[in-house]
Amino acid sequence: MRIEIDDDLDLGKIAESGQCFRWKRLSDGAWMIPAFGTYVIARQVTGMAERAKAAGAGKSEGSGPSVKKPEVPALLDLSCTPEEYEHLWKNYFDLGTSYRRIRESIDPADSFLQSAAAVGKGIRILRQEPFETLISFLISQRKSIPAISTAIERLCRVYGKPLGEVEGETVYSFPSAEDLAAFQCEKYGYGNAVGTCPEREAGFSSCGLGYRLPYIKKTANFFAENENALAEFSVLSDEDLKEALLSFYGVGVKVCACTMLFGFHRLDAFPVDVWIQRALADHYPDGFDFDRYRPYNGVMQQYMFAYYKNNSH
DNA sequence: CTCCAGGAATGAA
DNA sequence: TTCATTCATGGA
Numbered sequence: 102m103r104i105e106i107d108d109d110l111d112l113g114k115i116a117e118s119g120q121c122f123r124w125k126r127l128s129d130g131a132w133m134i135p136a137f138g139t140y141v142i143a144r145q146v147t148g149m150a151e152r153a154k155a156a157g158a159g160k161s162e163g164s165g166p167s168v169k170k171p172e173v174p175a176l177l178d179l180s181c182t183p184e185e186y187e188h189l190w191k192n193y194f195d196l197g198t199s200y201r202r203i204r205e206s207i208d209p210a211d212s213f214l215q216s217a218a219a220v221g222k223g224i225r226i227l228r229q230e231p232f233e234t235l236i237s238f239l240i241s242q243r244k245s246i247p248a249i250s251t252a253i254e255r256l257c258r259v260y261g262k263p264l265g266e267v268e269g270e271t272v273y274s275f276p277s278a279e280d281l282a283a284f285q286c287e288k289y290g291y292g293n294a295v296g297t298c299p300e301r302e303a304g305f306s307s308c309g310l311g312y313r314l315p316y317i318k319k320t321a322n323f324f325a326e327n328e329n330a331l332a333e334f335s336v337l338s339d340e341d342l343k344e345a346l347l348s349f350y351g352v353g354v355k356v357c358a359c360t361m362l363f364g365f366h367r368l369d370a371f372p373v374d375v376w377i378q379r380a381l382a383d384h385y386p387d388g389f390d391f392d393r394y395r396p397y398n399g400v401m402q403q404y405m406f407a408y409y410k411n412n413s414h
Numbered sequence: 415c416t417c418c419a420g421g422a423a424t425g426a427a
Numbered sequence: 428t429t430c431a432t433t434c435a436t437g438g439a
Contacts, residue, residue: 119420242421248437249420311435316422353422374420406420417439427430 102183103146105174109200111223112145117410118224118403120363122237122250123257123275125267131178133267135257136193137230138274140264141185146176195228195366203397204404213384213408214401221407226368226400231331232324233275234364235346238356239316252309256281259308281321316351323349339367362399369396376409377402 112132116124125133131144179190191197204218240256241249253275260276310317324330334342342365346357354373361370371391373381381389394401 238420241419243419243434244421244436245419245438247419247439251437309436311437312422312433313435351422355421359420372420376420410420419436419438421434423434424432425430426432427428 102181102186103176103178104186106177106196107174108196109204109223110145110175110177110194110225112143114221114223114407115225115227118221118407119246119410120359120403121227121229122241122246122253127268133272134193135264135272135274137189138262138264139185139189140267140272141190142180142267144178146178192228195225198225200225200400203400206394206397207401208393213380214404217380217401217404217408220411221404224400224403224407226362226366226403228366229363230275231334231360231364232278235320235349235352235356235360236275236281236317238359238363239320239351240310240313241359242313242351242353242356248309255308256310278321278324281317282325313351316349319350320352335365339369342367343370362402368399371398371402374406377405380405380409 115121116126116132121134123135127133127142129144131142134141134143179186181190204222207214207218209215236256237249237253240252244252254273257273257275258271260280261273264272264274266272334345337345339361342361343357346352346360347354352360358370358372361367362372371377391398
C-alpha cells in the first residue's frame with residue numbers, strides 16, 4: 102500500500118540515526134524493517150529530501166520573508182495491508198506525532214540547533230519494542246554500530262524465529278525474554294547448567310556479546326519471570342522509569358537514556374555520548390536549556406547527533 | 415598487526 | 428562524590 106505522510110520523514114536518516122540496528126537496505130533502495138514479530142518492506146517514493154534537493158538548485162525566489170514554501174508530503178510504499186498499517190506500522194513510525202512542528206519550535210536565534218535540525222530533518226523516533234531496545238543498547242556499549250548490528254543479527258538467528266525470506270536471506274524475529282532466558286552458560290554461572298554450556302553449542306558464544314552476556318542474561322531472566330514488568334514500566338513517570346532501568350545490571354545512564362527514548366518513547370530523554378558531549382561543549386558552554394525544549398529534548402539530541410556524526414567534528 | 419567502538423562495574427582516592 | 432582500570436570482541 103502507499104500512503105502520503107505530510108510530515109518530516111526520511112527513512113535513510115532514521116536508519117543512520119543509531120536508534121535501530123536491524124533495518125536492512127535492499128538492492129533497490131527499499132528498507133527491510135523487522136519489528137513486533139514481523140517485518141515490512143518500506144520504500145520512500147518521493148520525500149522531503151528529494152524535494153529539497155530539487156528545489157535547492159533554484160535557491161529561493163526573491164527575498165520574500167513571509168512566503169512559506171509548501172511542504173510536499175512524503176510518499177511511503179509499504180508491503181503490508183491497510184489493516185497492518187493501521188494497527189502496527191503507523192504506530193511504529195510514530196505517524197501520530199508531528200516532527201515538523203517539533204522542529205519548527207526550535208529557537209530561531211539558535212543557529213547551531215537550526216543547522217542541526219536541517220541536517221537531521223526527517224528523523225523520527227520510532228516506537229520500538231522496549232525489550233528489544235533495552236537488550237540492543239546493552240549490547241551497544243563499547244561497540245561500533247556495525248558491530249552492534251552483527252551481534253544483534255546473530256542473536257536473532259540463534260534465538261529468534263524465522264519470519265520469511267528477503268533477497269535470499271532469512272529474516273528472524275528478535276528473541277523474546279523467554280527465548281533468551283531459556284539458555285544457560287557455565288562460563289558466567291547463570292541458570293543451572295552443569296558440565297555443559299548449551300549457549301556455546303547453540304552459538305551464543307559467537308554472538309559477540311563478550312562481557313555483556315551476563316547483562317543480557319540477567320535482564321532476560323527478569324523479564325521472563327516478570328511478565329507484567331514491561332506494562333508496569335510503561336506507565337511510570339520518566340523519573341521512576343529511569344530509576345527502574347538503572348537498577349538493571351549493565352544499564353548505566355547512557356543505555357538508560359537510549360532505552361527510554363527509543364524503547365519507551367520518552368521524547369525528553371537525552372542520551373549523552375562523546376559526540377553530544379562535544380556538541381554541548383562547543384555550542385552551549387553555559388549549559389543547554391533543557392527547559393526550553395521540554396518535553397522534546399530527545400528529538401533535539403537526535404538532530405545534534407546527526408549533525409555531529411555527518412560533519413565528523 | 416594496531417586501534418577503537420553510541421559504556422558500565424568496580425574499587426580507590 | 429569523581430577518577431582510573433578493566434572487561435571481550437568485531438570492524439577498519
